[in-house]
Amino acid sequence: MTQAITDSRFFRQECYIGGDWRSGGETIDVVNPANGETIGTVPDFGRNEARNAIAAAAEAFPAWRARTAEERGKFCRAFYEALMDNQQILGEILTLEQGKPLAEAKGEIAYGAAFFKWFAEEAVRVYGDVIPSPWTDKRIVVTKEPVGVVCSITPWNFPTAMIARKAAAALAAGCPIIAKPASQTPYSALAMGVIAEDIGLPKGVFSVITGEAAPIGDEFCENPAVKKITFTGSTAVGEELASRAIKTMKRVSMELGGNAPLIIFDDADLDKAVEGAIACKYRNAGQTCVCANRILVQSGIYDAFAEAFAKRVSGLTVGDGLKDGVDQGPLIEEKAVQKVEDHIADALSKGAQTAAGGHRHQLGGTFFEPTVLTGVTPEMVIAKDETFGPVAPLFKFDTEEEAAHMANDTEYGLASYLYTNDLGRAWRMMEALEYGMVAINEGILSTPVAPFGGVKESGVGREGSKYGLEDYLNIKYALFGGLGK
Numbered sequence: 001m002t003q004a005i006t007d008s009r010f011f012r013q014e015c016y017i018g019g020d021w022r023s024g025g026e027t028i029d030v031v032n033p034a035n036g037e038t039i040g041t042v043p044d045f046g047r048n049e050a051r052n053a054i055a056a057a058a059e060a061f062p063a064w065r066a067r068t069a070e071e072r073g074k075f076c077r078a079f080y081e082a083l084m085d086n087q088q089i090l091g092e093i094l095t096l097e098q099g100k101p102l103a104e105a106k107g108e109i110a111y112g113a114a115f116f117k118w119f120a121e122e123a124v125r126v127y128g129d130v131i132p133s134p135w136t137d138k139r140i141v142v143t144k145e146p147v148g149v150v151c152s153i154t155p156w157n158f159p160t161a162m163i164a165r166k167a168a169a170a171l172a173a174g175c176p177i178i179a180k181p182a183s184q185t186p187y188s189a190l191a192m193g194v195i196a197e198d199i200g201l202p203k204g205v206f207s208v209i210t211g212e213a214a215p216i217g218d219e220f221c222e223n224p225a226v227k228k229i230t231f232t233g234s235t236a237v238g239e240e241l242a243s244r245a246i247k248t249m250k251r252v253s254m255e256l257g258g259n260a261p262l263i264i265f266d267d268a269d270l271d272k273a274v275e276g277a278i279a280c281k282y283r284n285a286g287q288t289c290v291c292a293n294r295i296l297v298q299s300g301i302y303d304a305f306a307e308a309f310a311k312r313v314s315g316l317t318v319g320d321g322l323k324d325g326v327d328q329g330p331l332i333e334e335k336a337v338q339k340v341e342d343h344i345a346d347a348l349s350k351g352a353q354t355a356a357g358g359h360r361h362q363l364g365g366t367f368f369e370p371t372v373l374t375g376v377t378p379e380m381v382i383a384k385d386e387t388f389g390p391v392a393p394l395f396k397f398d399t400e401e402e403a404a405h406m407a408n409d410t411e412y413g414l415a416s417y418l419y420t421n422d423l424g425r426a427w428r429m430m431e432a433l434e435y436g437m438v439a440i441n442e443g444i445l446s447t448p449v450a451p452f453g454g455v456k457e458s459g460v461g462r463e464g465s466k467y468g469l470e471d472y473l474n475i476k477y478a479l480f481g482g483l484g485k
């Protein structure tokens with residue numbers, strides 16, 4: 001099957017810069033996490049090539065912004081259709097390099113495509129304002145303009161969707177964008193370069209550059225032609241990029257780490273809570289910044305939930321994501337498995353128990369058993385650190401106040417979830433949770449039509465929705481004076 005995927009025209013081992021496919025020099029190996037085999041290589045480009053991509057984007061900007069919003073929307077719509085028309089092969093490329101089950105990978109292609117559809121429709125709704133004037137002979141008008149050249153840096157866990165939700169908004173707003181994907185998963189990004197070429201996006205409007213992160217990031221942050229940096233990834237790298245980008249007052253959007261609580265109250269529907277927790281925790285093997293990192297369960301339902309949840313988790317099938325019937329693929333790399341093992345060992349040494357899994361999977365490599373830990377307490381490392389793996393730690397609480405306190409006891413503030421049938425409690429908790437997103441009686445909250453983003457050290461900015469477009473626009477205030485006769 002691998003051969004058929006790598007023979008596809010969407011599988012490119014060159015970069016798409018300024019409308020040309022470029023290669024040469026050193027290369028980076030890309031590995032299939034399901035078997036450790038090298039899939040292929042991509043260019044190990046650096047500052048020079050990043051500078052070329054930025055120059056091409058800057059050259060393309062005036063004509064791109066000058067197009068009507070409807071024209072730019074048509075390109076976004078064409079991007080959406082091309083992604084959906086090729087969902088199967090794009091999903092296969094994604095699974096091959098990232099590991100997630102093919103059904104999830106195809107779901108990600110549809111999710112990413114939906115951002116292009118949404119922003120195709122939003123492009124024509126970038127309204128300004130007329131502000132009532134305090135003067136009889138002057139008028140105040142507010143218009144919105146594209147910020148300019150955008151550089152994006154994205155992680156390996158959602159190789160298509162993370163680029164899509166940045167690129168769709170940028171293109172709709174009138175900004176050219178350069179995508180630097182994670183080195184572990186460049187092929188999904190390069191496939192988007194093939195689509196950009198197929199749909200006839202003007203040269204330089206959408207480029208993809210692969211290579212060593214630090215020099216490319218340096219050029220993105222320091223080049224004065226770049227007006228915005230948009231990043232999804234670890235908090236450490238995000239903070240570093242933001243602090244450097246601000247030196248030239250670039251706009252930044254930072255979608256960083258999370259430590260999501262999923263809170264289950266005594267009055268919750270047990271079956272729905274179990275299903276929601278499975279979807280929330282084990283999607284992409286727990287390698288998602290909005291995955292439940294801590295499951296807080298009220299004491300009256302704790303044992304019943306733990307038993308039903310552990311039983312369901314034990315039934316999940318682990319394997320190569322390209323095989324049928326697989327629920328959970330491998331972790332991205334050995335370092336990720338070690339982090340999972342460290343979190344489990346620390347919890348067990350401090351009194352937690354294993355209710356399901358707990359070990360490397362018999363398949364070897366980076367496969368890990370879907371795991372449930374009970375008796376977990378706030379002193380354990382897993383309570384503070386993002387595990388980014390298939391481990392569900394179950395904490396116990398008694399009161400609503402205690403749940404809110406435990407949930408907020410973290411420097412992160414991205415996603416949070418709660419299960420209750422008490423409407424008053426749902427509303428009080430929604431207000432009490434210091435998070436950018438709260439899902440009530442649902443385990444998945446992502447959609448292009450809603451604002452995705454965090455507070456505290458989970459970042460700044462929003463992606464998707466009408467708010468996501470604002471992040472790519474500057475406000476201009478115009479005062480029209482001299483109107484008196």
Ligand SMILES: NC(=O)C1=CN([C@@H]2O[C@H](COP(=O)(O)OP(=O)(O)OC[C@H]3O[C@@H](n4cnc5c(N)ncnc54)[C@H](OP(=O)(O)O)[C@@H]3O)[C@@H](O)[C@H]2O)C=CC1
Binds near residue numbers: 154214218235255
């Ligand atoms: N919010 C989220 O969705 C994500 C959170 N994480 C969290 O981060 C942890 C580590 O994951 P990891 O993949 O290492 O995340 P990183 O933040 O290191 O990587 C994300 C992206 O940033 C790039 N990058 C890394 N260092 C620099 C730099 N100095 N300058 C510019 N770009 C840089 C990477 O490129 P390259 O691949 O070439 O190194 C990649 O494209 C995870 O365990 C998880 O906790 C990780 C991924 C996504």
Ligand SMILES: O=C(O)CCCC(=O)O
Binds near residue numbers: 232287290446452
């Ligand atoms: O940053 C991430 O981990 C990706 C979130 C996926 C989503 O949009 O739900």
